[in-house]
Amino acid sequence: MSMISLSDLTTLASAATEPGLAKPAPPRLMSIWEITTWILPMAPEHLRRVLASDPALPQGSAGVEGGTRWFTAAEVARLRAHFSQGARKTRYQPPRPANSKAPLITLTQPQGRAGRSTAALHLATAAALAGYRVLLIDADPAGALAQALRVSDGAEIGVLGLIARSAARHLRQGNEARLDRGEVPVAMDAVLSAALALHTSDLIRPTLWPGLDLLPAAAGLMQADLQIGRWRMAQARWQPWRALAEGLDGEDLRSRYDLIFCDTGRGLGPLALSVLASADVLLAPLPLIPGALGGLGAGLAALARALSAVQDEAQMVAQALGQTVQPLQWRKLAVLPTRAGGDAAQRLAHAARLGPALLPAALPEIAQIANGTAAQFYDLDYRDVGRLIYAPQREATEAAWRGMADLLAALWTEDSTPQSQLQLG
Numbered sequence: 001m002s003m004i005s006l007s008d009l010t011t012l013a014s015a016a017t018e019p020g021l022a023k024p025a026p027p028r029l030m031s032i033w034e035i036t037t038w039i040l041p042m043a044p045e046h047l048r049r050v051l052a053s054d055p056a057l058p059q060g061s062a063g064v065e066g067g068t069r070w071f072t073a074a075e076v077a078r079l080r081a082h083f084s085q086g087a088r089k090t091r092y093q094p095p096r097p098a099n100s101k102a103p104l105i106t107l108t109q110p111q112g113r114a115g116r117s118t119a120a121l122h123l124a125t126a127a128a129l130a131g132y133r134v135l136l137i138d139a140d141p142a143g144a145l146a147q148a149l150r151v152s153d154g155a156e157i158g159v160l161g162l163i164a165r166s167a168a169r170h171l172r173q174g175n176e177a178r179l180d181r182g183e184v185p186v187a188m189d190a191v192l193s194a195a196l197a198l199h200t201s202d203l204i205r206p207t208l209w210p211g212l213d214l215l216p217a218a219a220g221l222m223q224a225d226l227q228i229g230r231w232r233m234a235q236a237r238w239q240p241w242r243a244l245a246e247g248l249d250g251e252d253l254r255s256r257y258d259l260i261f262c263d264t265g266r267g268l269g270p271l272a273l274s275v276l277a278s279a280d281v282l283l284a285p286l287p288l289i290p291g292a293l294g295g296l297g298a299g300l301a302a303l304a305r306a307l308s309a310v311q312d313e314a315q316m317v318a319q320a321l322g323q324t325v326q327p328l329q330w331r332k333l334a335v336l337p338t339r340a341g342g343d344a345a346q347r348l349a350h351a352a353r354l355g356p357a358l359l360p361a362a363l364p365e366i367a368q369i370a371n372g373t374a375a376q377f378y379d380l381d382y383r384d385v386g387r388l389i390y391a392p393q394r395e396a397t398e399a400a401w402r403g404m405a406d407l408l409a410a411l412w413t414e415d416s417t418p419q420s421q422l423q424l425g
Helices: 006-016 032-039 044-053 073-083 116-129 160-180 190-195 219-234 240-250 270-277 292-320 344-357 387-416 419-424
Strands: 069-071 104-107 134-139 212-215 259-264 281-287 332-338
Touching: 032 044, 032 069, 032 073, 032 387, 069 073, 104 116, 104 240, 116 134, 116 212, 116 259, 116 281, 116 332, 116 387, 134 270, 160 190, 160 219, 160 240, 160 270, 190 219, 219 240, 219 270, 240 270, 259 270, 270 292, 281 292, 281 387, 332 344, 332 387
Parallel strands: 104 259, 104 281, 134 212, 134 259, 281 332
Antiparallel strands: none
16 A cells, blocks of 8 residues: 655645736726715815816826726825825825824634634725725735735745744843853754844735735744744743734834734634734624624633633743733724624624624625625725615725724824823823
């Protein structure tokens, strides 16, 4: 009986691997109606007059539907930059205080098919269309975001690189102390050695949406839980739970971007716990379908138990060393309702249970997303479905983003308020 070797497995994996992304899809075009209704609020006639008076501005391409003109996302971004310099510039500039840091919003729901990736895509793209500088981090080993955003990632390690860099620096410091004591240093594997020279900016890729960058997942994420566990066994004092936050702070990405979203995979392995522990905001999608609320409760309870164990372990290590440890805490926990249909009663029942944690508007159920023909709503062209269908769906998706934007505005208000006033309040 013949046996299958590792070489055979590698050969079959290579044969089954699909080629990289095909030639880029044509850019998503937007009409003056779409732009002035949802992106740059103004009368369509005013935009036409401005374009006619300034030929240096993007003029779009001629269409056949009523003589309207169509603009790429890059051209719309240039129009926003133009109007942001005018008399009503605050209407077209995202309201972020200059001294605030970009919050890290991490999607969480350990159970599968919760809509994390769809929600992350929608919120990140909506924020970019609203003028924010957005970084989207894919910490889901399934790695669907690169394809959805037309990114030829070429990444080998992804967000695991930031965690590896933290482990490598900790190991290097420990080895220096061992050498000073005349002890043998601990060996550093190839992944950790490479991570020492890693720059986060080297991992980030632009997407088809101006203002939205992606730190894509990589094949290495499939082994992330195994590797993080191995690194922790070699150095018990290393805590990976703040590695992502440290990586973002260390290269000043909190200032380079306005918002940072992070998608996670299912389960609560070391990779998921590492990125969830670093978050400022935990955002849990809640499908408005029967049984989903119970699933959310079970998922969050499992998350609480896992992170409690992480905190207890960190506390034990700190006590043994005579140190103190910062408790795990987040600025907000929010629930985003998704897959909304025509039944408002279910959402009202959820609101009664969840209170202010439930965001006020839900992402609607979109047939093209459900059947896999579109990754997110903003991929859709209203000419394919008709204005009468498109407009209410667009209003609903924009309302879901506005609920998130209001939450972020509250965070930034806290950032800009002196601590003495917060304590008095």
